[in-house]
Amino acid sequence: MNAGPQLTRVPLASAAPGSPRHLTVVRYGKANARPKAYLQAALHADEIPGLLVLHHLRMLLDNAAARGEVIGQVVVNPYANPIGLAQNVNAKLLGRYALSGGGNFNRQYPDVVEAVATKVSSTLGDDPAINVATIRRAVNEVLDSLAPLADTDRLRLTLMRLAADADVVLDLHCDEEALLHLYTGKPLWPAASDLSAQLGSRLTLLAAKSGGNPFDEAVGGIWWSLAERFPGKPVPPACLSATVELRGEADVSDEVARVDAENLLKFLTRRGVLAGDPGVLPHPLGDATPLDGVDIVRAPVQGVVSYTRALGEQVAAGDVVAVMVDPGAEDPKSARSEVRTVATGLLFTRRSTRFARAGDVLVKVAGATPLAERIGGPLLSD
Ligand SMILES: [Zn+2]
Structure with a gap:
């Protein structure tokens, strides 16, 4: 051959x-x-x-x-x-x-x-x-x-x-x-x-x-x-x-x-x-980090997604990475929800569609240490 x-x-x-x-x-x-x-x-x-x-x-x-x-x-x-x-x-x-x-x-x-x-x-x-x-x-x-x-x-x-x-x-x-x-x-x-x-x-x-x-x-x-x-x-x-x-x-x-x-x-x-x-x-x-150290940040509510952090940024636990805006809120002043990450590390993915349902993945942040809620669970977003 x-x-x-x-x-x-x-x-x-x-x-x-x-x-x-x-x-x-x-x-x-x-x-x-x-x-x-x-x-x-x-x-x-x-x-x-x-x-x-x-x-x-x-x-x-x-x-x-x-x-x-x-x-x-x-x-x-x-x-x-x-x-x-x-x-x-x-x-x-x-x-x-x-x-x-x-x-x-x-x-x-x-x-x-x-x-x-x-x-x-x-x-x-x-x-x-x-x-x-x-x-x-x-x-x-x-x-x-x-x-x-x-x-x-x-x-x-x-x-x-x-x-x-x-x-x-x-x-x-x-x-x-x-x-x-x-x-x-x-x-x-x-x-x-x-x-x-x-x-x-x-x-x-x-x-x-x-x-x-x-x-x-x-x-x-x-x-x-x-x-x-x-x-x-x-x-x-x-x-x-x-x-x-x-x-x-x-x-x-x-x-x-x-x-x-x-x-x-x-x-x-x-x-x-x-x-x-x-x-x-x-x-x-880049470095290698544990998959169970990735914070898969999900939308807490439905709404328009407005990101506050860019791909490739280093973020810290507690940082706001996006704001969700509910277009159906009675009062527009209460329409905005901040979305925070619990990981400290590299923001490496973002959802492309700027509207999300509650539970949709918005961003992923890779931290160097495993996150308690991730250990032993399914580690990939579906
Ligand atoms: Zn794929």
Whole structure:
């Protein structure tokens, strides 16, 4: 097999007669070559920046392949969610939740840990490399044995099967308005700090278990869950799996996407997937903080949202970050409600729609210390 690119159409479950769906998967490098990297974009189908970044990355990888520089393999899934991409309501693309009722497209990935543990419990030994190969085989066997029915669950399984045996998994998302930031597993830090520095990430959020089994954790968390299960056996965190939040939903331009793609290429080069010189690792722009230190600030009432603080500002616990204005208040003097954060840290996301219902997420502030009300709870906003 040559170095690629090799493009395959991976069929997906059809939602209705006459409506076939597929993924377009592009492979570089020899099958089974290591390290293997897997990248996908727009799992939340209305998060567009990653679509353009992978377009640019494919052009860079085409050139690398032509120069014979693909040492491992790179699997690019340039649009991960054709179900969501087809969801238009009132002339708007709505890709976060399945309109069919299948839930948030980045939650409820198959949890294979129990089944894999049963398969490998008597075969794990003292050689970490052999254990990694044993576990990867078992993961693939378990995924092959699953047969979900709903089209959304079958998409989830297809994505897991593309990614589960990779050394590097990057799931490209964005927030509404946001700084570039990452989510990754606590056991992967600081090993993943080169990813953060190369991408110019302003913040990395760490958790071992966020709740809801999002894609990056369903893939990467297999390793630290098994390490915990078999403390006497060496089970390394063999998959660097991360969610890359490529700023805000409107931050889409060729100029920015090209630089992001070049940075991903340098990261893959530094990780030995590609040959060549990745250059000097840039100075990190941000730190890692615990996911349970993020204050997810919600609207206390319905109303118009007027922010008082900007993205990228350092705020302190007790600071007002927004004012909500109730357009239906009897007296306009009592229409305004201040919204405060309980964290001290970096304001890194904001809601884009300037009207909110009570309970909607307005901003997120990343603090360095876990917040009492967040510990042990579901750590991701839905
Ligand atoms: Zn997303």
